[in-house]
Each structure stands twice: as structure tokens, then as C-alpha cells.
Amino acid sequence: MTAATVRTTAPARDGRLRGWAGTVVTPLLLLAVVAGLYAYLHAQNLDDIERRSLDRDVILRLLLQHVELVAVSSVVVIAVAVPLGVLLTRPGLRVAATPILAVANLGQAVPSIGVLVLLAVTVGTGFRMATLALVLVALLSVLRNTMVGLTGVDRALIDAARGMGLTRTTVLFRVELPLAVPVMLAGVRVALILNVGNAALATYTNAGGLGTLIQAGIALNRLPVLLTGSILTAVLALAVDWFAGVVERVVRPRGL
Amino acid sequence: MADDDTRTMIRLDRVSKSYPGQAEPAIADLTLEVRAGEIVVLLGPSGCGKTTTMRMINRLIEPTGGRVYFDGEDVTAVNADHLRRRIGYVIQQIGLLPHLTVGANIAMVPRALGWDKKRTTARVTELLDLLGLDPRTYRKRYPKQLSGGEQQRVGVARALAADPPVMLMDEPFGALDPIIRDRLQDEFLALQKKIQKTIVFVTHDIEEAVKLGDRIAIFGTGGRIAQFDTPAKLLTEPADDFVASFIGSGGAVRLLGLSQVADLPIEDVRTVASADASSGPDGALTLLVDDGGAPVRWLRGASGVAGRPAVVRPSQSLYEALDAMLAAHDDLAVVVDDDGAVRGGLRWAAVLHGTGTEAGSRT
Numbered sequence: 001m002t003a004a005t006v007r008t009t010a011p012a013r014d015g016r017l018r019g020w021a022g023t024v025v026t027p028l029l030l031l032a033v034v035a036g037l038y039a040y041l042h043a044q045n046l047d048d049i050e051r052r053s054l055d056r057d058v059i060l061r062l063l064l065q066h067v068e069l070v071a072v073s074s075v076v077v078i079a080v081a082v083p084l085g086v087l088l089t090r091p092g093l094r095v096a097a098t099p100i101l102a103v104a105n106l107g108q109a110v111p112s113i114g115v116l117v118l119l120a121v122t123v124g125t126g127f128r129m130a131t132l133a134l135v136l137v138a139l140l141s142v143l144r145n146t147m148v149g150l151t152g153v154d155r156a157l158i159d160a161a162r163g164m165g166l167t168r169t170t171v172l173f174r175v176e177l178p179l180a181v182p183v184m185l186a187g188v189r190v191a192l193i194l195n196v197g198n199a200a201l202a203t204y205t206n207a208g209g210l211g212t213l214i215q216a217g218i219a220l221n222r223l224p225v226l227l228t229g230s231i232l233t234a235v236l237a238l239a240v241d242w243f244a245g246v247v248e249r250v251v252r253p254r255g256l
Numbered sequence: 257m258a259d260d261d262t263r264t265m266i267r268l269d270r271v272s273k274s275y276p277g278q279a280e281p282a283i284a285d286l287t288l289e290v291r292a293g294e295i296v297v298l299l300g301p302s303g304c305g306k307t308t309t310m311r312m313i314n315r316l317i318e319p320t321g322g323r324v325y326f327d328g329e330d331v332t333a334v335n336a337d338h339l340r341r342r343i344g345y346v347i348q349q350i351g352l353l354p355h356l357t358v359g360a361n362i363a364m365v366p367r368a369l370g371w372d373k374k375r376t377t378a379r380v381t382e383l384l385d386l387l388g389l390d391p392r393t394y395r396k397r398y399p400k401q402l403s404g405g406e407q408q409r410v411g412v413a414r415a416l417a418a419d420p421p422v423m424l425m426d427e428p429f430g431a432l433d434p435i436i437r438d439r440l441q442d443e444f445l446a447l448q449k450k451i452q453k454t455i456v457f458v459t460h461d462i463e464e465a466v467k468l469g470d471r472i473a474i475f476g477t478g479g480r481i482a483q484f485d486t487p488a489k490l491l492t493e494p495a496d497d498f499v500a501s502f503i504g505s506g507g508a509v510r511l512l513g514l515s516q517v518a519d520l521p522i523e524d525v526r527t528v529a530s531a532d533a534s535s536g537p538d539g540a541l542t543l544l545v546d547d548g549g550a551p552v553r554w555l556r557g558a559s560g561v562a563g564r565p566a567v568v569r570p571s572q573s574l575y576e577a578l579d580a581m582l583a584a585h586d587d588l589a590v591v592v593d594d595d596g597a598v599r600g601g602l603r604w605a606a607v608l609h610g611t612g613t614e615a616g617s618r619t
Contacts, residue, residue, distance in 0.1 A: 163340060
């Protein structure tokens with residue numbers, strides 16, 4: 001197929017090409033930022049403290065911890081919020097939707113640092129507690145989007161499917177969930193970004209992560225350390241967002 | 257065959273539906289019988305309970321009283337999902353699943369019934385052909401790539417997928433523009449001739465009801481049927497003031513649409529092949545025809561002057577015949593067969609006298 005025929009086939013395909021171009025540009029930009037940071041650090045005359053904090057192994061370990069916090073909490077969020085959202089949109093349980101959403105709203109309204117500290121005081125510190133705090137803060141976006149996505153499915157589609165004799169379960173899996181996927185994925189994306197940002201606070205409860213660098217940079221008054229921690233956190237957030245975008249594009253049902 | 261005609265396919269026996277918190281029931285003690293192979297139209301203003309009644313047949317709405325029989329079997333309490341797979345369902349919003357291809361949409365019920373892949377594929381091909389959609393082009397398309405008319409064709413194909421004996425159709429053509437709607441109605445009637453399903457059809461459009469229905473049930477207020485009759489009976493003998501007002505004016509004109517030219521007697525017309533041979537005996541009607549026997553113009557017409565004749569075919573309705581006569585300013589229309597050859601003449605007076613009396617005997 002030549003370029004000319006591609007252009008004439010459909011505007012949809014044109015848009016898709018532009019979309020894929022975006023998915024190539026973002027990682028290149030992020031790589032450039034990381035390379036710039038690397039060059040900046042090399043140009044500096046690092047003292048002992050800085051050198052110890054910015055050791056390659058240390059950074060990798062913190063990065064890994066950060067990713068682990070985000071990954072585990074996000075998986076738990078999805079595993080809890082999606083089934084809960086499905087349940088709360090079933091006819092019998094719809095009455096429970098409003099109070100539960102109110103509680104979830106509360107979880108999001110409380111600042112994440114507050115949730116962290118509160119849990120640290122009441123439950124304890126460490127990786128598990130930090131994960132729990134991240135889950136509580138990010139749960140709402142996935143729960144709400146799951147419910148909005150499911151209730152937003154055109155009633156006529158469900159009516160037609162039920163009228164054909166499909167069972168409630170079949171309608172859920174073949175009609176409602178596939179059609180709610182775009183909205184649900186948007187919620188997951190928000191949760192992921194929230195988790196990357198909030199995981200940077202986990203260092204205050206002894207759970208590691210890139211926040212450790214930021215905290216050290218502030219406490220020891222070392223700008224290179226602070227910069228490295230914050231830039232890497234930002235790059236990680238954007239990378240996760242990019243990854244979620246790619247997944248969204250692949251998973252989104254065709255024909256929508 | 258005669259036995260088949262009288263077989264009752266659907267029977268609602270004193271069915272009622274009331275909602276909690278409402279004093280008046282939506283449907284009260286409604287009894288309705290639909291015979292195998294006929295189209296029964298449920299007609300009425302919005303909120304009259306016609307859709308509710310239809311949805312109680314496939315139990316999308318559970319009746320609160322009475323019984324529903326399907327081909328003699330009491331289905332008031334059987335598994336509703338299984339019941340619905342034996343009943344085709346078409347709605348105004350069509351309800352094609354946007355994330356599935358046309359082929360997958362049509363294959364939904366066969367899949368639910370556990371048909372194997374080969375049989376399902378063959379059935380999808382057959383149905384697309386039946387509905388006039390080329391399977392090679394349309395099978396892999398997504399609903400949003402189709403026009404409204406094409407989408408509703410797919411909707412009908414999907415309802416027919418498992419070859420159900422009964423179809424429920426809730427204003428299926430209501431959202432289409434008038435030209436497409438008219439065409440789909442014609443196609444629908446032609447299709448029904450082939451497949452002979454028992455059809456319950458909901459509409460609020462009296463014209464559509466008269467055109468499609470073998471019998472029409474007009475719903476009055478309070479979920480009651482005001483009259484259940486053939487279209488001709490309904491138009492000529494409305495049971496009460498409500499029915500008369502719902503039909504409105506123009507009932508007599510609508511009757512014209514119910515009878516065909518073929519129902520009326522036609523008279524002989526003298527035809528000649530060349531204008532030279534014009535002077536017929538004692539001023540008889542004389543029509544000039546071409547080599548194939550098709551009418552060209554009157555040499556001496558009913559109005560005494562020469563001119564282009566009004567031409568109708570036996571399969572056309574009296575409405576169309578009158579229309580042709582008015583357009584030609586002539587009180588005699590030339591009836592031609594399908595090849596276009598002259599068969600005779602139809603008088604204006606014959607139409608006037610024939611309307612209504614023959615109207616009941618169509619098919």
C-alpha cells in the first residue's frame with residue numbers, strides 16, 4: 001500500500017498514525033531528559049554526601065522500590081475497585097452506590113500525606129502500610145470511572161441484548177464491560193499517576209522509593225540530589241502515563 | 257394450511273401490569289390472540305401501554321397478573337432467557353453492539369444457543385443475503401460504518417438469526433427518514449411473504465399500521481384495547497369515538513391504499529398499432545400502442561380528447577391509481593401487465609364503488 005492510498009482510505013487511519021507518532025515521541029523526550037540529568041550530574045563537582053546518595057546502585061534500588069510500590073498498589077486498586085464498581089451498578093445493590101461513593105470521596109479528599117501518616121501512626125510503617133495508603137487514595141478514581149462507564153452504557157444496547165435472550169452475566173461481559181473499557185481505563189490511568197506521585201511520600205514512613213532522594217536533598221541541602229529525585233519521579237510518572245496510553249490504545253475495543 | 261392459519265401463536269390471557277405506588281394499572285386484564293404467520297400491529301398514542309404489552313410477551317416486563325401462552329405452551333413462569341431466544345426482538349434504537357462487527361452482532365443468539373462455527377457463519381451469510389446486504393462487504397464492518405437503514409436491516413437479520421417463529425418489533429422504522437422508512441416497509445412486507453413469521457409490531461403511526469398490519473389493535477387509555485380488527489374494518493367501522501378520533505380524517509383515503517387495482521373489474525380498450533388506423537367504429541376508446549403492446553397515447557380517450565394515458569399495474573394500490581388519474585386529468589387509467597402490455601382500462605367510477613367493499617380481501 002502506498003502512502004497515497006493510506007491518505008485516501010479513511011480519516012480514522014490518519015488519526016491513528018498521528019496517535020502512534022505521539023507514542024514514539026514521548027519516550028524519546030523522556031530519554032533526552034534523563035540524558036540531560038546525567039550530563040548535568042557529571043558536570044558537577046559532587047562532594048562525598050552527594051556521591052553516596054547518587055550512587056548508581058542506590059538510585060536503581062530506589063527506582064525499583066518506587067516502581068514496586070506503584071505496581072502493587074495499582075494492581076490492588078484495580079482488583080478491588082473494578083469488581084466493586086460492577087457490584088454497585090447491579091440493580092439490587094444500586095442503593096448502596098451513593099454511600100460507598102461518599103466514603104471513597106472522603107478517601108480522596110484527605111491529603112495523601114495525611115492518609116500515610118495516619119496509617120503509620122495507627123497501623124505501622126513499611127512497604128505494606130505504604131501500599132495500603134496508596135490504594136486508599138487511588139481507589140476512588142477507578143471505582144468511580146468503573147461505575148460511570150458501566151452506567152453510561154446505552155440502555156438500548158442492554159435492552160436489545162436482554163431481549164435476544166442473553167443472560168445478565170453474558171450482557172455484563174459481552175456488552176457492558178467492553179463498552180465501559182475506555183472510561184475505566186481513564187480511571188486506571190489517573191490512579192497510576194496518583195500512585196507515582198504519592199509513592200514519593202512513602203519515604204516518610206520508611207518504605208523507600210525515589211522520595212528518599214528528595215527528602216535527603218532537602219534535609220542535607222544538596223541540590224543535585226533533590227533534582228535527581230524529583231526529575232526521576234516526574235520522568236517515571238510520564239513514562240507510566242505513556243505506557244498506560246499504549247495499553248489503552250491496544251485494549252480499547254475496535255468499532256467504538 | 258387452513259389449520260395453520262387458525263393456529264394461535266401468542267395468547268395473552270387477562271394479562272395485567274401494575275407498578276407499585278401507582279393506583280391505576282398500566283395494563284388491565286388484557287387479552288390478545290395472535291395467529292401464526294400474521295402481522296398484528298399494536299397502535300396507540302404514547303403511554304398507552306402498547307410497548308409494555310409487547311415486552312410482556314418476551315417477559316422483559318414481568319406481568320403482575322394473567323398468563324402468557326406461546327404456541328400453546330404456558331410461558332408465564334419458564335426461564336425468560338431461554339424464552340427470548342425463541343423470539344426475535346427488534347427495537348427502534350436498533351441496539352447493534354458498536355464494538356462487534358455486523359457478523360458478530362448477527363451471530364449473538366446462535367452463539368448463545370451453542371451453534372458450531374460453521375453453522376453460524378453459514379446462517380450469517382444467508383441472512384445478509386436475505387436482507388440485501390452483500391456478505392463480503394458487510395460481514396466485517398462495524399455498525400458505525402453503516403447508514404441508519406443498513407443498521408436496521410442488520411437489526412432485523414440479528415432478530416432472525418436463530419429462525420424464531422415469532423418476532424417482536426418496537427417501532428423499528430420510527431427513527432428513519434420517510435423515504436428510507438417507506439422502502440424498508442416495502443422490503444419488510446416482501447420479506448414477510450417469504451419467511452411467514454408471526455409478528456407483533458408496535459407503532460404510533462396509523463399509516464404504518466394500515467400498511468403493514470393484517471390486524472391492528474388500537475390501544476385506548478388505561479391499557480385497554482379499544483378495537484382489534486383488520487385495517488379495513490378499523491377504517492370503515494371504528495368501534496367508538498376514541499378510535500375514530502385516533503384514525504382522524506382521511507380514513508377513506510387510507511382505504512385506497514389497502515386495495516389493489518387487480519381487485520377491481522377492468523374494461524376492454526381497443527388498441528391500434530398505428531395512428532393511421534385511428535377511426536374506430538362508433539367512437540370507441542382507442543389507444544395507440546407500440547410494437548411491444550405498451551400504451552403510447554389515446555387516439556380517442558374517455559375525455560374525448562387525445563393525450564398521454566394514466567398507466568397503472570395490477571399490483572399497485574387504488575391510491576396510486578387515483579393519483580395517476582388525477583395527474584393525467586383522465587377518469588380512465590390504462591392497466592398494463594408486468595411486461596408493460598395493455599390489459600384494459602380502469603374507470604374512476606369503478607374505484608369509487610370498489611373502495612371498502614373489497615378492502616378486506618387482500619393478500
